[in-house]
Amino acid sequence: MNAAPAVARAAAFVAAFVLAPALLAACGGNAGDKAGMISVVTSLPVFADMVEQVGGDRVEVSSLFPAGADPHTFEPGPASVRRIVEADIVIVNGLDLEPGAVKVIEPNLASNTPLVKMAEVAANEGRIELRKFGEEGHIAGEPGEEGTDPHAWLSVPNAREYARVIHDALVQVDAKGAATYDSHYDAYLASLDDLDSYVKETVSAVPQGQGKIVSTHDAFGYIAEYLGFQVVAVVAVSPGQEPSASDIANLQNAVDDAGVRAVFQEPQLGAETDVLRGLASDLGIQVCTLYSDSLDKRVTTYIELIRFNADEIARCLAE
Numbered sequence: 001m002n003a004a005p006a007v008a009r010a011a012a013f014v015a016a017f018v019l020a021p022a023l024l025a026a027c028g029g030n031a032g033d034k035a036g037m038i039s040v041v042t043s044l045p046v047f048a049d050m051v052e053q054v055g056g057d058r059v060e061v062s063s064l065f066p067a068g069a070d071p072h073t074f075e076p077g078p079a080s081v082r083r084i085v086e087a088d089i090v091i092v093n094g095l096d097l098e099p100g101a102v103k104v105i106e107p108n109l110a111s112n113t114p115l116v117k118m119a120e121v122a123a124n125e126g127r128i129e130l131r132k133f134g135e136e137g138h139i140a141g142e143p144g145e146e147g148t149d150p151h152a153w154l155s156v157p158n159a160r161e162y163a164r165v166i167h168d169a170l171v172q173v174d175a176k177g178a179a180t181y182d183s184h185y186d187a188y189l190a191s192l193d194d195l196d197s198y199v200k201e202t203v204s205a206v207p208q209g210q211g212k213i214v215s216t217h218d219a220f221g222y223i224a225e226y227l228g229f230q231v232v233a234v235v236a237v238s239p240g241q242e243p244s245a246s247d248i249a250n251l252q253n254a255v256d257d258a259g260v261r262a263v264f265q266e267p268q269l270g271a272e273t274d275v276l277r278g279l280a281s282d283l284g285i286q287v288c289t290l291y292s293d294s295l296d297k298r299v300t301t302y303i304e305l306i307r308f309n310a311d312e313i314a315r316c317l318a319e
């Protein structure tokens, strides 16, 4: 999908060059581009980190979403348009993870600037296997929910494939940088191998049968599969779907029946967290934290996100 010929790519650069001064005048901002660098725009901050790891100092990366934003409901503001128009490449997850972002990106993308949907590319190449929401029938109050779960990056083996998609996309828009991207990509894969070992070692502290996850939204199917755990229940399949009183009662029963040790809130969610806290308080169980779609000051990279999650799972489920 990124096989833009050189001529078309050149046209995209020209288009960005021509449009930029008008937009700068209109917005009154300062240019984000640094001379000679490939300008990459991502949806989530965690994807911006992955692009930085692979792109190094040949790329200038920014995310449309600020740290702490929920991709399912967040809509980038008008100030994002200039970054999209000027981008050499735009990289998102796809699979309807970030509908608000894609709605702004698609009409503002300069002609022939690639829009790379990483999970879709990796799945189309047969490198990652996509899951359906509620595959195990675990969704309290949402028995008929269907659709593909977009949160594939939360398993470390899948993150390797995201890195590969990023590498290939960067080489396509910046062939001169191929050697740099190759070496950064190899180094990042080595870091992800170390991360994989760390996660497996850390969660091995969780006894058989206690690897049960209850969370605010349905983001942890891939990580559960990767760890051999089970997602028992979620407050909402996707944020913003307010559960009814009977949904909450069903959820509480499911959590109680499963005998879970702890439930997991996510830093970027509000209303769903209140439901989860109420339930945990009623059942007298612990509320812990897992990161999924957002970064913050405590967790600033993908590797930190996964290490945090592994530590928290061990701390909360191994007792």
Ligand SMILES: [Zn+2]
Residues within 6 Å of the ligand: 072, 151, 217, 218, 219, 292, 293
């Ligand atoms: Zn999510």
